[in-house]
Amino acid sequence: MSAVRDRLSVLGIVLPSVAVPAGVYVPAVRAGQFVYTSGQLPMVDGVLPARGKLGAEIETAAAHGLARICALNALAAIDALVGLDAVVAIVKVVGFVASAPGFNAQPAVINGASELLAEVFDGLLATGGAHARSAVGVAELPANSPVEVEMIVLIKE
Amino acid sequence: MSAVRDRLSVLGIVLPSVAVPAGVYVPAVRAGQFVYTSGQLPMVDGVLPARGKLGAEIETAAAHGLARICALNALAAIDALVGLDAVVAIVKVVGFVASAPGFNAQPAVINGASELLAEVFDGLLATGGAHARSAVGVAELPANSPVEVEMIVLIKE
Amino acid sequence: MSAVRDRLSVLGIVLPSVAVPAGVYVPAVRAGQFVYTSGQLPMVDGVLPARGKLGAEIETAAAHGLARICALNALAAIDALVGLDAVVAIVKVVGFVASAPGFNAQPAVINGASELLAEVFDGLLATGGAHARSAVGVAELPANSPVEVEMIVLIKE
Numbered sequence: 001m002s003a004v005r006d007r008l009s010v011l012g013i014v015l016p017s018v019a020v021p022a023g024v025y026v027p028a029v030r031a032g033q034f035v036y037t038s039g040q041l042p043m044v045d046g047v048l049p050a051r052g053k054l055g056a057e058i059e060t061a062a063a064h065g066l067a068r069i070c071a072l073n074a075l076a077a078i079d080a081l082v083g084l085d086a087v088v089a090i091v092k093v094v095g096f097v098a099s100a101p102g103f104n105a106q107p108a109v110i111n112g113a114s115e116l117l118a119e120v121f122d123g124l125l126a127t128g129g130a131h132a133r134s135a136v137g138v139a140e141l142p143a144n145s146p147v148e149v150e151m152i153v154l155i156k157e
Numbered sequence: 158m159s160a161v162r163d164r165l166s167v168l169g170i171v172l173p174s175v176a177v178p179a180g181v182y183v184p185a186v187r188a189g190q191f192v193y194t195s196g197q198l199p200m201v202d203g204v205l206p207a208r209g210k211l212g213a214e215i216e217t218a219a220a221h222g223l224a225r226i227c228a229l230n231a232l233a234a235i236d237a238l239v240g241l242d243a244v245v246a247i248v249k250v251v252g253f254v255a256s257a258p259g260f261n262a263q264p265a266v267i268n269g270a271s272e273l274l275a276e277v278f279d280g281l282l283a284t285g286g287a288h289a290r291s292a293v294g295v296a297e298l299p300a301n302s303p304v305e306v307e308m309i310v311l312i313k314e
Numbered sequence: 315m316s317a318v319r320d321r322l323s324v325l326g327i328v329l330p331s332v333a334v335p336a337g338v339y340v341p342a343v344r345a346g347q348f349v350y351t352s353g354q355l356p357m358v359d360g361v362l363p364a365r366g367k368l369g370a371e372i373e374t375a376a377a378h379g380l381a382r383i384c385a386l387n388a389l390a391a392i393d394a395l396v397g398l399d400a401v402v403a404i405v406k407v408v409g410f411v412a413s414a415p416g417f418n419a420q421p422a423v424i425n426g427a428s429e430l431l432a433e434v435f436d437g438l439l440a441t442g443g444a445h446a447r448s449a450v451g452v453a454e455l456p457a458n459s460p461v462e463v464e465m466i467v468l469i470k471e
Contacts, residue, residue: 022264023264023290024268024271025250025287025288026287026288027289028289029246029247029248029249029284029287029288029289031246031309032189032190032311032346033345034346036248036289036309037289038289038290039291089345091343091350096291096293098294099454101453101454102454104454104455104456104457106455106456107336107456108337110337111337111338114338127343131343132339132340132341132342132351133339133353134352134408134410134462135336135337135353135456136353136452136454136455136462137452138293138295138296139257139258139294139295139296139453140212140258140260140261140293141261141293141294142261142262142263142264152345152350154346179421179449180421180425180428180449181425181429181432182407182428182444182445183446184446185446186403186404186405186441186444186445186446188347188348188466189347189348193405193406193466195447195448196449196450253448295451295452296414297415297416297418298418299418299421299449299450299451305448307446307448
C-alpha cells in the first residue's frame, strides 16, 4: 500500500489526472534527485473553474482554493512520473498570482498550495510538507487563470 | 564532430555569441550536474530587435520568434560554459512575457523557445528537447523587452 | 573563526535574524548539495522600510538598497540552516521588482543583491559571488514590497 495514497484516501483527496500541458512541454521532468513540475493552472477535468485577477474578479478565499488545486495537479504530475512515494522532501514552491493594482496578499493565496502539501506529507516525510517558497503578483497568466504554481521535489536516489 | 553543432548546422542555425549580462552576474553557472542560465533577452548582436508588450505593440507571432532567440542565447551561454554536447537533458524553462492587460497567450509565445529545443535536441538526447516549463505574464521586463527566458539543463557528470 | 563572518565583520555587515515567513513555508530548504531560499522581502527587524513600485513611489537608488537587504536576509536564512561557510558557490538569483508601467531598469535594482554577494564572497569562493540571474518586473508583491529576491546556493557535500 502506498503511504501517500493511503493518506490521500484518508483526506478524501482524489489525485486528478495529469493536466494537459498548454504548450510544447511536459508536465514534469526528473533530473538527478529532483523532479521539477511545470507551472500548473487550477484545471479541473481540463476546465479552468475561474478566470480573472485577485483584487478584481477573484476573492482571496476562492484563489486559496485554486492554489490548492494547482498543487494537487503538481502532485499528479509527480505521481505519474516517479510515484509520490518516491518523494523525500518538498523543496520549493513558486506561486504566481494574477494581481490587479493594489492586491498584495499573494502569500495568503499561495498558502492554499502550501497547506495542501502539509496535509499530504506531514508525518510521512522527515521534513513534512515544509518547503521554500516565493509568491509574486504577475500581470497576466495563461488562459486568464488567477493562479499558477510550480514545484520542485527531492526524490529517492 | 560535435553532434549538437552538426544538428545546428543542418538546421542552418548559427549559435550567437554570448549576450553581455545586463548587470553584475554571469550568463550561466554550473552547479553539480546542472547548468542554470541567466534570464536571456532576445538580443541579436547586442541589440534588442523589438520592444514593448504583448497585447499592445507586439504580436504573438513576433514574440514567438523572440522567445526562440532567447532560447538560442541560452544555448550559447551553456555552450560557452560546458559545451552543448555535455547536455544530457533539458530540465526546466521559465518564460516571462511582458503582457498588457487582457493578454493571456503566454504559452503560445514561449512555444518559440520550446520548439527550438525540440529542433536542436530531438533524437540527440534520450528525452529529446522535452522540459518542464512555466510561462507567466509580467508587468515589465528589462530594456522593455517583450520576452525573457531562463533555462536549467542537466549535464554529464 | 568563520571566514564569511570575518568578512562580514570587516565589511561592517551584521547578519540580520531570519525574517519570519509570510505564509506556511520555511525560510530555506537544503536538498542534496543545494540550498533554496524562499523569496525574501527587504524586512528590517520585521518591518518593511518602504512600500510601492519602481517607476512610481520608489526610486531606483532606494530599491537598489532594498535589494541588498533582501540578499542579506537570504544569507541569514542560509546561515541559520547550514552556516555560510558551507557555501561553495552562489548558483542563481531571481529578483522580482514591483514595476509601474514604463519602468525597465530591473537589472539596476537587482544589482543591489548581486553586489552584496560579490562583497561577501569574492576571494572566499572559487567563483566569488558570481551567479546566474533573472530580473523581472512584476505587477504587485506581498505587503506592497518594492522588491523580492530568492537565491539558490551550492554547499559542501
